[in-house]
Amino acid sequence: MATVADPSMTTTVKTHAVRPLPAQPAAAAAQPAPTLPDEEIVLEVCDFNLWYGAAQALFDINITFPKGKVTALIGPSGCGKSTLIRCINRLNDLVDNVRITGDMRLNGESIYHRDVDVIDLRKRTGMVFQKTNPFPMSIYENVIYPLRIDGENRKSVLDETVERSLRRAALWDEVKDRLDESALQMSGGQQQRLCIARAIAVEPEVLLMDEPCSALDPIATGKVEELIYQLRGHYSVIIVTHNMQQAARVSDYTAFFYLGKLIEYDKTDKMFTNPTKKQTEDYVTGRFG
Amino acid sequence: MERHFDQELNTLKNELLRMASLTERSLTEAMKALVQRDDTLARRVDDYDNDLDQLQIEIDDRCIKLFALRQPAASDLRFVAMSMKICTDLERIGDQAVNIAHRAIELNKEPLLKPLVDIPRMAEHARGMIHDALDAFVYAKPELAREVIARDDRIDLLNQQLHRELTSFMVEDPATITRALNLMSVAHNLERIGDHATNIAEEIVYLYEARDICHQHNAA
Numbered sequence: 001m002a003t004v005a006d007p008s009m010t011t012t013v014k015t016h017a018v019r020p021l022p023a024q025p026a027a028a029a030a031q032p033a034p035t036l037p038d039e040e041i042v043l044e045v046c047d048f049n050l051w052y053g054a055a056q057a058l059f060d061i062n063i064t065f066p067k068g069k070v071t072a073l074i075g076p077s078g079c080g081k082s083t084l085i086r087c088i089n090r091l092n093d094l095v096d097n098v099r100i101t102g103d104m105r106l107n108g109e110s111i112y113h114r115d116v117d118v119i120d121l122r123k124r125t126g127m128v129f130q131k132t133n134p135f136p137m138s139i140y141e142n143v144i145y146p147l148r149i150d151g152e153n154r155k156s157v158l159d160e161t162v163e164r165s166l167r168r169a170a171l172w173d174e175v176k177d178r179l180d181e182s183a184l185q186m187s188g189g190q191q192q193r194l195c196i197a198r199a200i201a202v203e204p205e206v207l208l209m210d211e212p213c214s215a216l217d218p219i220a221t222g223k224v225e226e227l228i229y230q231l232r233g234h235y236s237v238i239i240v241t242h243n244m245q246q247a248a249r250v251s252d253y254t255a256f257f258y259l260g261k262l263i264e265y266d267k268t269d270k271m272f273t274n275p276t277k278k279q280t281e282d283y284v285t286g287r288f289g
Numbered sequence: 290m291e292r293h294f295d296q297e298l299n300t301l302k303n304e305l306l307r308m309a310s311l312t313e314r315s316l317t318e319a320m321k322a323l324v325q326r327d328d329t330l331a332r333r334v335d336d337y338d339n340d341l342d343q344l345q346i347e348i349d350d351r352c353i354k355l356f357a358l359r360q361p362a363a364s365d366l367r368f369v370a371m372s373m374k375i376c377t378d379l380e381r382i383g384d385q386a387v388n389i390a391h392r393a394i395e396l397n398k399e400p401l402l403k404p405l406v407d408i409p410r411m412a413e414h415a416r417g418m419i420h421d422a423l424d425a426f427v428y429a430k431p432e433l434a435r436e437v438i439a440r441d442d443r444i445d446l447l448n449q450q451l452h453r454e455l456t457s458f459m460v461e462d463p464a465t466i467t468r469a470l471n472l473m474s475v476a477h478n479l480e481r482i483g484d485h486a487t488n489i490a491e492e493i494v495y496l497y498e499a500r501d502i503c504h505q506h507n508a509a
Contacts, residue, residue, distance in 0.1 A: 222292075229293050248358040272357040 036253070039066035042206055042236040043088065048102035050083060050092070057083050059260045061102070065206070065253075070228060070237040072247035072268065075257035075283070081240045084257070085208050087111075088238065089125040090118050107205055123150075126199030130211040132191035134183035134198075139166075139175050142183045142194055146202045161201050168234065169197035170227045189220025193227060200235060207231065209239040213246060225250050244284055248272045256280045294359050301351055301372055302427075305379075308344045309423045311337060312379045313416060315386035316482065320412045323393040323475065324405055331397075334390035341383035348376040364496075371496045375426070378485040378492075382419065385478040385485075392471045392478075402458065402468040411447045411479040414440065418486035422493060431497040434490040438502075444483035451476045 043065040050058040058080045065071050073081040083092065090111065092098050104111040111121060123146065134142050141148070143165050144158045152158065162179065166172040171193045175186070183194055192212060199207055209228070213221040228250045231237055241247050247254050248268060255265040256279070264271065264280040275281050282288050315337045322331035352373045355361060361369050418437050425434035455469040491503050 226292060245360050248360070269354045269358060273353055 036064055036066050039064075039069065041065065042067040042107060043238070044105045045084070046103050046105065048084075048087070048104065049100065050080075050087065051097075051099045052095070053097040057260050058087075061262050063255060063262055063265055065236060065238055067236050068233050069252040070232050070239060070250055071253040071255065072251035073238065073240045073255050073257060074242070074244055074247045075263075076288070077242065078259070079257040080260040081255075081257045082210055085210055085238060085240050088206065088208055089122045089127055091127075093118065123202055124205045125208055126202070126204035126206075127208040127210070128192070128195050128199050128212045130214050132188060132195055132215065134186070134191045134194050136182065136184055138180050139183050139186070139194060140179040143197050143201050145198060150202075165197040165201045166194075168200060168231065169193045170223065170230065171197055187220065189216050189223055192216060192220070192224055196224075196227065196231075200231075204235070206236045206238060209237060211240055211242065214242070221246075256283060258283070294361075294365070297351075297355060297359070298365065298368060301348065301355070301369070304344065304348050304351070305372055305375060306423065306427065308341060308348065308376060308379050309419065311341055311344070312382045312386070313419055315341065315383050316389075316412065316416055316419070319386040319389040319393065320409065322390050323396065324409060326393075326397045326401075328394050328397055331390040331393045334387055338383050338387045341380055345376050345380040349373060352376075367496050367499060371492045374492050375489050378488045382482050382485045385482045388478045389475050392475045396468060396471050396475075399468055402465055402472065407447050407451050407454075408472065408475055408479065411444050411451075411476060411483075414444050414447070415479050415482040415486060418444075418483060419489070422486050422489040425490065425493045426496070429497055431494045434493040434497075435502075437490040438487050438494075441483045441487045444480055448476050448480040 041064045045061050045063045045065075048058055048061040049056065061080075061084060073085060075081050086092050087100070088104060088106075088111070092100070100112065103113070106121070106124060110116060135145060137145075140158075140162055143162045144152075147158060147161060163172060163176075166175065171190060174190065175181075175194075183191065186194060192215075196207075196212075212228075213224050216224060225246060228237060228239065232252065239247070239251065251268045253265065254268045254271040256263045256271065256275075256277075258279055264275055264277045266276070271280065272284055275284060315334055318330055318337065319334045321327065322334065352369050355369045359365075418440055421433055422437045425431065425437065452473060455473050458465045459469045488503075491501075494500060494502050
């Protein structure tokens with residue numbers, strides 16, 4: 001996965017190192033995970049801490065993500081939202097000098113237990129990145145790539161997966177007559193929806209999206225947002241976005257992070273109409289960040 | 290591209306229309322209670338008003354969430370903003386209907402002061418204004434909304450005429466004062482309903498033409 005070497009990681013460390021901690025209790029105790037009474041839980045993050053070298057980037061994170069819903073992680077640069085989402089499929093294992101305490105549980109199973117097969121974990125957690133990354137092959141082969149590497153070669157299974165995934169990615173009608181063409185010829189927005197189709201081809205338990213629209217124009221962004229909205233129910237989506245309005249538009253729940261801490265987590269309509277914490281209020285109203 | 294936002298706007302529109310039809314019902318029943326001298330009908334208007342109050346709360350909440358979560362622009366923005374105003378006017382009309390029903394209960398305690406002619410006529414004008422304003426909303430016809438605005442003068446004229454007539458009753462015979470004042474109050478409430486219907490019509494012109502014609506009726 002070439003996309004792991006992401007400059008945002010270094011930004012996270014650097015920003016954190018130079019920023020003071022205004023309006024934060026000096027020794028913030030680990031907050032209990034906010035409860036989601038009406039939801040089935042797909043992913044739990046338990047007492048999670050992360051250090052890049054000596055700099056701590058995540059502090060005592062406790063959060064649960066609901067199944068079949070869209071959860072947005074928001075906060076200013078360096079708040080730890082990308083770091084957290086990259087811990088869910090253990091992409092941070094590939095970064096030097098990272099130290100972690102705590103655990104995450106995907107459908108009840110530990111992510112950080114030493115017996116966990118990381119490749120298997122990454123199949124269970126689809127990921128879509130900021131920069132579209134279609135493979136230099138046909139549209140068809142892109143979608144079924146995860147099945148191919150699992151040794152699936154039955155044409156009926158592959159055909160069915162391609163159609164189902166592309167339909168759910170709202171791309172089928174645009175590409176059904178040119179599945180054999182190179183994916184690299186598609187527009188940026190189409191490429192991103194193709195990456196989403198590829199990510200959902202293996203029915204992941206959770207779909208991670210790290211700034212999926214920040215390289216797209218407004219029209220393509222609108223289409224991807226509409227798609228994310230439609231994915232709810234079928235998939236559990238966790239999306240990192242620095243675009244607050246996007247979080248408001250696409251998500252059911254929103255978590256606000258600041259300086260490596262989870263400040264507030266609630267239903268999106270509550271977060272954007274009447275947040276409980278002043279820091280959240282200041283951020284969603286654009287007073288800082 | 291179909292947006293899920295369109296479905297949300299449609300739901301909002303349907304709720305407003307439901308509220309409008311409940312408002313019309315309140316007015317119709319309040320007038321029936323007055324004309325047929327029926328206290329039971331009059332008391333029912335109170336129940337209708339609870340439904341209207343509840344709907345106003347729901348519609349306001351829906352609009353606030355749409356502002357916060359969808360950041361509506363252009364015609365969508367005008368639609369959500371005007372929905373909040375229309376729903377306030379509808380709720381006020383519901384309150385005026387309750388006032389009329391309460392006056393009816395008072396009036397039913399004594400014999401009729403005079404046959405009711407102008408008041409039912411005012412009510413019919415007011416009901417027609419509400420109905421047509423909502424038609425203008427549903428069928429996107431700002432020209433119909435402008436026509437509604439022009440019709441408010443008829444209600445005002447009837448109200449003034451009634452005022453003169455009831456004043457002369459009171460001058461001639463102080464025993465009529467209570468009934469005359471109650472009838473004046475009914476007329477006044479109907480006159481206010483006409484004003485709210487006018488507001489709704491102005492809001493609909495703004496919704497479809499993005500022109501604010503409040504307080505400048507000669508421009509309508």
